Amino acid sequence: MKINKNDVFTITIEDMGTEGEGIGKIDGFTWFIKDAVIGDMVEVKAMKLKKNYGYARLVSVLKESKYRVHPKCEFHRQCGGCQLQALDYKQQLLFKQNKVSNNLKRIGGFENLEVLPVIGMDKPYFYRNKAQFPIRQDKEGNIITGFYAGRSHNVIANTKCYLGAEINEVILIKLIEFMRENHITAYQEETGKGLIRHVLIRVGFTTKEIMVCIVINDNQLPKSERLVEALQEIAGMTSISISINKENTNVILGNTVRTLWGQDYITDYIGEVKYQISPLSFYQVNPVQTQKLYQTALSFAGLNGSETVWDLYCGIGTISLFLAQKAKKVMGVEILPDAIEDAKNNAKINGIFNAEFFVGKAEEVLPRKYKEDGEHAQVIVVDPPRKGCDQVLLDTIIEMNPKRVVYVSCDSATLARDLRYLCDRGYDVKKVQPVDMFGHTVHVETVCCLQRVNM
Numbered sequence: 001m002k003i004n005k006n007d008v009f010t011i012t013i014e015d016m017g018t019e020g021e022g023i024g025k026i027d028g029f030t031w032f033i034k035d036a037v038i039g040d041m042v043e044v045k046a047m048k049l050k051k052n053y054g055y056a057r058l059v060s061v062l063k064e065s066k067y068r069v070h071p072k073c074e075f076h077r078q079c080g081g082c083q084l085q086a087l088d089y090k091q092q093l094l095f096k097q098n099k100v101s102n103n104l105k106r107i108g109g110f111e112n113l114e115v116l117p118v119i120g121m122d123k124p125y126f127y128r129n130k131a132q133f134p135i136r137q138d139k140e141g142n143i144i145t146g147f148y149a150g151r152s153h154n155v156i157a158n159t160k161c162y163l164g165a166e167i168n169e170v171i172l173i174k175l176i177e178f179m180r181e182n183h184i185t186a187y188q189e190e191t192g193k194g195l196i197r198h199v200l201i202r203v204g205f206t207t208k209e210i211m212v213c214i215v216i217n218d219n220q221l222p223k224s225e226r227l228v229e230a231l232q233e234i235a236g237m238t239s240i241s242i243s244i245n246k247e248n249t250n251v252i253l254g255n256t257v258r259t260l261w262g263q264d265y266i267t268d269y270i271g272e273v274k275y276q277i278s279p280l281s282f283y284q285v286n287p288v289q290t291q292k293l294y295q296t297a298l299s300f301a302g303l304n305g306s307e308t309v310w311d312l313y314c315g316i317g318t319i320s321l322f323l324a325q326k327a328k329k330v331m332g333v334e335i336l337p338d339a340i341e342d343a344k345n346n347a348k349i350n351g352i353f354n355a356e357f358f359v360g361k362a363e364e365v366l367p368r369k370y371k372e373d374g375e376h377a378q379v380i381v382v383d384p385p386r387k388g389c390d391q392v393l394l395d396t397i398i399e400m401n402p403k404r405v406v407y408v409s410c411d412s413a414t415l416a417r418d419l420r421y422l423c424d425r426g427y428d429v430k431k432v433q434p435v436d437m438f439g440h441t442v443h444v445e446t447v448c449c450l451q452r453v454n455m
Contacts, residue, residue: 001027005046013040018099019077021443031056035077037087039065067091072125072162080150080282081163093118093436094232096444100434101411108416108423115432119292121417124439129203129268130285131164132252133172135179135186135196143179145172145199153189163440165203171212171235175199178227187217190292195221196253200279204268205287209238211266213279215245215253221260228261239263241279253280256336268398270294273321275346280338281314293408293435293445294322296339299432300449301405307378310402312362316357317343319381319408324355331375332357333365344391347359363390370400388414391421398425405450412446419448428453 002011003026013022013036024034030053036042041063044056058157062069071085084092101115121127133145136155144157159172178184179196187194198215212231214221221227221242228240240261245254257264257279265276270284270291277283284290297319301309303326311320312330316339324330324347332355334340343357358365362382369375380402382389397405405427409415412434419429431449438444 003029003046003049003054005049006044008043009046010041010043011056012040012060013042013065016095018065018442020095021086022148026455029053033058035086036061037065037068038091039067073158073160075146075156076156078149078156079092079145079147080152081161083442085143085162085440089124089380089439092439093120095440096434096436099442100415100432100444100446103412103416104419104432106416107413108420110416110419111425113429113432114247118434118444119130119289119296120436121286121289121439123288124436125162126164126166127288127439128164128285129205130283131168132198132200133168134198134386135175137186137188141160143386145175145176151256165201165205166388167203167210167236168201168232171201171231172199174230174234174321175214175227178223178230182223182226184222189308192217192248198242200253202266202279202283203236203276204238204266204277206269207267208236209266209268210234210236211239211241211277212237212380213239213241213243213257215243219244224260232261237262238266243279270318270324273318273325273346275316275318276342276349278338278342279298279317280366282336282339284318284437289435289437290318293437293447294319296433296435296447297406297408298322298432299449300328300404301326301379301381302404303379308376309379309381310366310375310377311388312341312366312380312382312385314357315339315359315383317346319383320355320357321346321350321352323379323381324352328354329380330355331369331377333360335359335361352372361390361437363393363396366393367396370396376400377402379406381408383408384414386411386414394418394421398422401452402427403452407448407450409446409448410443412444414444415448419450422450426453427451 011024012420015023022033032276035058043059048055076085104110146158185194200213202211241259244256265278283363308329309327311332320332425451434446
């Protein structure tokens with residue numbers, strides 16, 4: 001069956017790709033179809049053809065899969081945020097388990113490595129404690145906010161996101177009303193003009209404290225006292241600030257943050273550990289699942305109170321302080337100076353005195369501390385960015401020869417690569433535990449326990 005560009009045809013979805021797209025085959029030719037789920041029979045239009053595969057656009061679902069559900073959000077197909085909202089949640093967890101397993105096999109060569117079932121959420125909606133909303137004008141000049149459409153900077157007007165905290169919608173409506181009533185302009189990316197660029201909202205799920213930070217394209221927010229007055233009406237409002245960002249950049253927050261009202265931070269807990277969170281702080285966005293993630297990492301570390309632990313890419317000390325409850329000593333490393341200051345402060349407010357923090361690149365700090373200062377570790381924990389660990393860092397871990405390495409990963413492809421490197425040099429993977437931190441998206445966190453082989 002010969003299919004040309006713009007042809008409309010019917011296909012059954014047999015699998016799903018790593019980005020959540022449906023996969024079907026006709027006469028050995030593979031088609032990728034966004035918004036189709038495994039088991040669907042769909043009508044599609046051919047959009048792009050390669051030698052052995054092509055991309056098609058979903059026209060209609062002719063026969064729904066037993067795994068298809070009705071999404072809560074009417075914008076789920078347009079928005080780039082929720083790739084899996086039309087897929088039953090249990091099937092989402094299976095998709096993520098298979099994604100990790102396939103990457104470990106394909107990239108890492110781990111043919112018989114068991115990947116445990118994904119630790120899922122009890123409530124996979126309204127789980128995010130942080131959201132950043134762009135503020136723009138539509139073609140009619142109306143002030144809008146929402147999220148970017150997939151692979152674009154076109155804002156879909158929507159104040160109700162089903163992943164963020166429910167209070168976000170109330171805050172966004174108040175902000176838009178303030179802008180309309182006081183003739184405050186929205187930022188225009190094309191011209192670099194307009195005042196309000198984004199709004200950052202953080203919510204403490206345990207403390208119920210709320211932070212609002214308005215990102216502006218100037219040094220002042222006119223009539224800000226009126227916005228402060230309106231936001232103060234919301235129960236739990238704790239911190240209202242502005243962030244100054246006059247750069248032509250995709251980076252959301254500027255380096256200068258000025259508090260308009262309340263505290264400079266909010267507080268929240270993961271387990272029994274308390275954290276202070278500023279607008280610029282890195283803090284896991286799903287606190288309920290974060291506790292499960294960290295408890296898994298702590299369990300895999302196998303601490304008995306006698307160990308020195310290095311926590312690499314430690315951020316504001318979230319994992320470090322969990323580990324410090326069971327370890328003799330924890331040493332954290334993070335490249336961002338502000339994050340290290342937060343980590344030190346978080347240790348102080350929790351009365352934790354066996355954690356020490358260092359500013360710098362993990363691949364520079366750890367080799368220096370090992371070779372020059374003779375530092376050792378019984379356990380090393382790494383939680384790197386998507387690109388994974390630098391080879392210099394992996395080589396230093398191998399030289400330090402800890403009994404266990406706990407690898408926390410947000411990208412199972414680079415995880416598979418790094419695990420292969422470590423396992424070829426004296427380590428075995430004992431457990432692989434994915435955790436769903438981002439329901440309705442294709443992203444999954446994975447915690448791995450590696451143990452040194454007796455050589």
